[in-house]
Amino acid sequence: MVESRTRLVWSDDPKDKVKASEELVLKDQSWTAVFRMEKAGRGGKTVTVISKLPKHDTYLRELCKELKSKCGSGGTHSIESEGGVIEIQGDKRVAIKAIFDKKGIKYKGM
Numbered sequence: 001m002v003e004s005r006t007r008l009v010w011s012d013d014p015k016d017k018v019k020a021s022e023e024l025v026l027k028d029q030s031w032t033a034v035f036r037m038e039k040a041g042r043g044g045k046t047v048t049v050i051s052k053l054p055k056h057d058t059y060l061r062e063l064c065k066e067l068k069s070k071c072g073s074g075g076t077h078s079i080e081s082e083g084g085v086i087e088i089q090g091d092k093r094v095a096i097k098a099i100f101d102k103k104g105i106k107y108k109g110m
Helices: 014-027 057-071 093-103
Strands: 033-038 047-053 075-080 083-089
Touching: 033 093, 047 057, 047 093, 057 075, 057 083, 057 093
Parallel strands: none
Antiparallel strands: 033 047, 047 083, 075 083
16 A cells, blocks of 8 residues: 655656656646647648747657657657747647646647
């Protein structure tokens, strides 16, 4: 039986490390994700861009992986001077909004 006051001290399971890093990033919710749609320079293809995310590579990688799998499309993530950026192929704003609402991530530009 695990008590709610216990915390993970050490683990070599990669899933535990990802969860711990996500909890730290979400605990400091001083950021707001910004949505925009882009078509220019992409051969006429629409891309949903989410910017001003935290500059945390592990968090961005896992969030991008989750968004790609739940939206059923490709995408990428990067870290720029203004913050983390995730690009998802297609107009997936409604699906991403639902995921962000469930995770408790603040956003604007929908």
